[in-house]
Amino acid sequence: MRSLEAEASPLLGDIESVLLEEARIRQRVQELGHQISHEYKDLDPLFVGILKGAVLFLSDLLRAVSIPSTVDFMAISSYGAGTKSSGVVRILKDLDHPIADRHVIIVEDIVDTGLTLRYLLDNLQSRKPASLRVCVLLDKSEQRQLPVHLDYVGFSIPNRFVVGYGLDYAEHYRNLPFIGILSPEAVQRGSR
Numbered sequence: 378m379r380s381l382e383a384e385a386s387p388l389l390g391d392i393e394s395v396l397l398e399e400a401r402i403r404q405r406v407q408e409l410g411h412q413i414s415h416e417y418k419d420l421d422p423l424f425v426g427i428l429k430g431a432v433l434f435l436s437d438l439l440r441a442v443s444i445p446s447t448v449d450f451m452a453i454s455s456y457g458a459g460t461k462s463s464g465v466v467r468i469l470k471d472l473d474h475p476i477a478d479r480h481v482i483i484v485e486d487i488v489d490t491g492l493t494l495r496y497l498l499d500n501l502q503s504r505k506p507a508s509l510r511v512c513v514l515l516d517k518s519e520q521r522q523l524p525v526h527l528d529y530v531g532f533s534i535p536n537r538f539v540v541g542y543g544l545d546y547a548e549h550y551r552n553l554p555f556i557g558i559l560s561p562e563a564v565q566r567g568s569r
């Protein structure tokens with residue numbers, strides 16, 4: 378972003394363009410929250426937030442949900458420090474409580490190759506929840522390697538590496554309030 382704003386923030390200078398503005402994300406997250414509240418009325422769903430990327434999305438989604446619900450977290454890693462999935466999915470932190478007989482909704486920031494989500498679905502399904510669904514903010518389907526069914530999708534996006542609103546490159550940019558495409562220069566430079 379070449380502007381006065383970019384000069385004021387070193388993060389903005391690394392963004393080639395804004396893909397999803399803050400207001401558009403806010404609006405879509407509200408819609409998802411209302412839809413889930415309607416469909417899960419009386420089911421007391423358990424939201425499983427996948428750290429770290431989903432943390433901003435989950436916190437806004439929860440505030441848009443108006444029914445009784447609970448939250449737990451898992452931390453998963455498959456990307457290391459770069460823009461390519463390592464293909465090896467690791468659980469860094471597991472759920473605090475069993476999910477047997479619970480209506481579980483996995484909350485993810487992005488599904489790209491599908492490796493992370495496929496692993497999560499198989500892992501959580503083996504714990505015998507009453508139901509298991511997926512709510513994902515971004516669906517980047519062009520690079521999909523494994524088929525995964527997505528129940529709630531915020532936006533379908535093109536095959537570009539995106540950052541902001543929780544999504545990182547080498548752990549940076551998560552604090553941008555919008556979703557932007559990282560410039561090739563920033564990718565080449567590596568972490569800030």
Ligand SMILES: O=P(O)(O)OC[C@H]1O[C@H](OP(=O)(O)OP(=O)(O)O)[C@H](O)[C@@H]1O
Nearest residue numbers: 428429430454455456489490491492493
């Ligand atoms: O569909 P995939 O190709 O598997 O990619 C999606 C996963 O990659 C990111 O996680 P990452 O491993 O970067 O960890 P993070 O959430 O801590 O950033 C993202 O949060 C998803 O969990």
Ligand code: HPA
Nearest residue numbers: 489537538539540544545
């Ligand atoms: O485009 C992306 N940005 C950030 N993290 C990701 N993990 C998979 N794809 C992406």
